[in-house]
Every structure is written in C-alpha cells, then in structure tokens.
Amino acid sequence: MSTALPLSGAQHLLRSGDYEAIIASVGASLRALTFGGRHLVVPFDADEVRPAFRGATLAPWPNRVVDGVYTFGGEEHQLSLTEPARGHALHGLAAWLDFQVVDKGSDHVTLSAVVEAQAGYPWRVRIDSRFALGPDGLTQTVTATNESQDPAPFGTGPHPYLVAGDGIVDDWELELPADAVLQVTPDRLAPTELRPVDADDAARFDYRVARRIADAAIDHAYTGLSRDGEGIATVRVTDASGAGVQMRWDAACPWVQIHTADRPGLPIDRIGLAVEPMTCAPDAFNAARYGFDAGLVTLSPGESASAGWTIAAL
Template identity: 25%
Template sequence: MKIIEISNKQGCRAKIAVDHGFNCFSFMVRTLSGANVEVLSAADDFEAGGHPASRSGIPLLFPYPNRIAGGRYTWCGQDYVLTPDQVPFDKSGNAIHGFCLDRPWRVLAQSESSVTGVFKTSVDAPERLALWPADAEIEVTYELRDACLLSVITIRNPSDQPVPWGFGTHAYFRLPLGHMSSADQCTIFAPVGRTWELHECLPSGKMQSPPRGADLSSSPAFGGLKLDDIYSDVAESNGAVVCRLTDPAAQLSVEQRCSAGFREIVAFTPPWATAVCLEPYTCVTNAINLQQQGIDAGLQVLPPGETWTGRIDIEVLTAD
C-alpha cells in the first residue's frame, strides 16, 4: 500500500493511504508539554491493507455519503441499480459510502507538510461510471499547520450533464486523548438539534428529538453512549460548524471545524474501537431518493463545468 507521511516543524505528523481511498489514518500532534497525541483511531493492520477502508482513519464518502436504499434510485427518468459486486454494501442490502473510499487515488502535489489527491470516476473507477448520472471528480488537500490538520475538498463536474452529489467524512476519533485518562469521562459536543427518524439506518423523512442521553448539544460523557444517529438542525458559529471532543483529565480537546454547507452530523460509536465518529455530511442518508419524494434531504446538483469547495479542520487544543 502506498503511504505518504507529512509533517511540520511543530512535530505533528499525518499518514495518508493513497491506495485505500486517500484515507488519512493517523494524525499525531505534539502538545506544548511534549506529549504525542494520536487523534485518529485505526486498526493495527490498516497500513498493511488488512482492514476495511470504512473502519479506520478518515474515510472520504463521495458521490453519496452513507446509504442508498437497496442500491436503487431513479434520475431524470432513468433507473439505476447498484450491486454488491460493484460497490460496497451493508448487511441490509444497501449501497454504502460511495465510489472512492476503497479505490486508489492519484497524487497531484506533495510537500513536506501537505499532499493533494484526486479521484475521478471515469479515470479511477471506470467500471462505476455507469452507476451514476454523470462523471464526477473530487480533490482533497491535507495540510499540517501548527496542531491542526487542514483539509480542503473540491468537487468538480467534468461532464456535460448536471451531476447530483453528496459528500461526507467518517473520521474515527480516538478516546481518551491522554494516556492516564478515562474514555468514559471524555465529553462529546456537536451543535445539533433534532435527529432523523431511522428504520434500519434509513431516514423515514421525519424528524424527532435526540435519543435519551444523546443530546450532543449538551456535551454528554462518552461513557454509556451508543450512537448511530443522524443529527440535523446544525448551528454555525462564525460561519463554521464546530464539534468538540474534550478529555478533562488530560486538559485537551479535539475540535473539528467544518465550513458552511455541512448540514448533517452523523454520530457513531463503533463497537470495534474506543472511538467516536462525528461525520459532517452535505446531505442526509439516501438523499438521492428522499429529495425526489419532496423531502429536503440536502442533495446537491452541480452544473457542467462547475465546482464546489468545502473545508474541514481538525485541531488539538488545550481544554478550558
């Protein structure tokens, strides 16, 4: 597997698996006290290619984040059917997490502290091109700046047809942040309100209050949380969506800041790791079907030749 490591003068490092979805699976920060803090959770054998791309690091989800019900949808009068031998599927028979998280990307640029990769369906997964209404391209730049991992995401439509799309990340944040801390005492914050009502992980189209004890706007403790929920009513602060993990014993926090345009946050506690996922999405699960049922699901359509740019920063801070 091709691995690129970037670093900066502050002693921070990040590793990106180019051949495994351009997945940034390690982000190590050196704190002011000299301690090294690993922010991301990844399987021990991920670097060797022995673990699914969706279960470690920061999987990149495009052109649809999360699921498409049954792998089926209709667009402009044409029926599309995705199958498990073509794209990733979940155990319930739904296409999941897009076209690019399990495929090699191409490196466009690299420096000591940054790297840029690109994935274009027609070039990097041509066997999947017919599964979507038009060709699409995603470019991601990772850059280390102080104790922050910056990522800039650019979506392009290189075709002569409008392309529907959604994007999300699936970062696995490791807990606790300190070697002497307890994961259970760490707190989770996201500026969210209601959740989508789900049936077997698929939104019904209705909204509801968060599950008991799982109102992330009140910073619940990680201990006892079992999450697999899609939160909406996301509130911005100074033009950004700010989520935060805090380890009070270590006096450290991890802040994830997303640009405007990320309207859902999926929160997930994986049973295979002591970690939490706070996943910013531009649309909800199954958006390509829900939007055409008259439900505001956040599906975006990019005209030919147009681009969209977003940003997600992950920074380690001293907790107040």
C-alpha cells in the same frame, strides 16, 4: 527489505509544529494524525486493508443509498450493494480508488482520482482532496468536478474516528451543537423522520451541552447545527481532564453523522467516535422521499463544488 507498495497505497507524511499526519493514497485516507505524539484519530497500519472506512474520503455520496436504488433526471439507477448485511450502497465509489499526487509539500498534499461513469452512476466526476497541516490542525478540502455531459448528483464527507484520550467512547464527553437527529430503522438504518434531539425521554441524542457518552449507542445523522459568527460548527470530544479533539466545518456541510463504533465482542468496539460532516443527508439521492431538505448537490457539466473540515487537538 520488501519494496512492495503497502496495501493502503502510497504514504504521504505531513508535519507542522507539533502535528503529524499520514495520508494513504487508497481512498485519500487519513491513516494517522497526532499532536505531540498523542493520537487524535484511530490509526491503521500502512500494510493493512483499511478497516471500517477509517479515515476515507467519501464520494460521490456519503452514508447510504437505501436499497442502492434512486431516480435522477427521470431515470432509475441501481448501485451495487456494498453493505450487503443491510442491503444498501454505502459510502460512495471513491473509497477504494488509488488517488494520485498533484501537489505536495512538507505540510500539505493534494491527491486526485476520477470516479468513472459506470452502472448505477453514469457520470465521470473528478475528486481532488487536499490535506494541509497548520497551527489550527489538519484541514481537508474535497473538490468535485463534473467531467461528464449531464448533471450529476453528488455528496461528500470524511470518515475519521476521533480519539479524546485514554479509554474508549464510554469514558469521553461529547459536545454536539445540533437541534435535530434523523431517526432510522433499527435493523437497516434506513432514514425515517427528523426529530428534535430532546424528543427522546432518555435524552439519548442530546449533546448540545457537553456530557459523557457512557453506554449510548449512536449511528445517526444530525442537522440544525448551531454555528459561530463565521458560520462554523464545532464538535468536541474530551476526556476527564478536558483534553481531546475537535472538528470544525462551515455551511457546506449541514449534516454530521455520529457513530459510537459499536463492534460488540471485538477489540475495535467503541475505540473511537466517528464524526462525519456531510454535504447531504443519508439517502440524499432519494431526497424526494423525505419531508426535509436532504441537501443533495447537483453538479452541472463542468461545475465544481467544495467542502472542507478541520481536526485539531484540544
């Protein structure tokens, strides 16, 4: 029997009640999450190169930096174009780092990695990602600490593909309490303007009242989130029986990316709904371009910032 490390890194199995989660060390990735044996996210194999950022921790930015170019502190920076088809820098620099264990128990694990200063992002930032299972589901908390001598731009978010039950995205209902959606160019998904979700006559983007997703194709960021008395926003994805999965987060994430995972002609086409709470908007490193608050976090030297979210069964 081979003892080689799986391609997705060290595997961390967590259990609590009917919940079971597997965290892979590469990218501090949520590889699988089940409740009573039912999948709540699209899983991937341990000895597999993680597909489509599935379950990865995104930092020091989520989503895209358009053209990979931004100005911060009066200096222009050029990031590597990791989304070559569209010409952008996609989903940060942590997704392929091998995170190391700093704390572990039967129902929790904390993993840590350092984004080293490099061309395009000349700051050292430590990323600590804690996963904890409990009666309310799986909570991930990401904490970033600026270990460099200058202020650093930062954003984070997760990339799970939620699964409501049998079938595909078309068969499920989505409840998304957001008033505004960020419009993007059709070819490169570069942000253009923020619009009300009901501005589209076809109501393509309006899920404030739960309804079936059907054949809607979405790869957009939402904001203007309605929250409960504790400031928590909740997105729910359910099947015809009302069972499914929900994701909850607080004000640290004023944005959420929704992606119907369209891969026409491939077996993975629309098999899960990406729900990605984000501390900032797409292209937030270029916040000055936009007429809305993109939510960019600036970490002072030695400063830390945290954000978290919880995935639970319905």
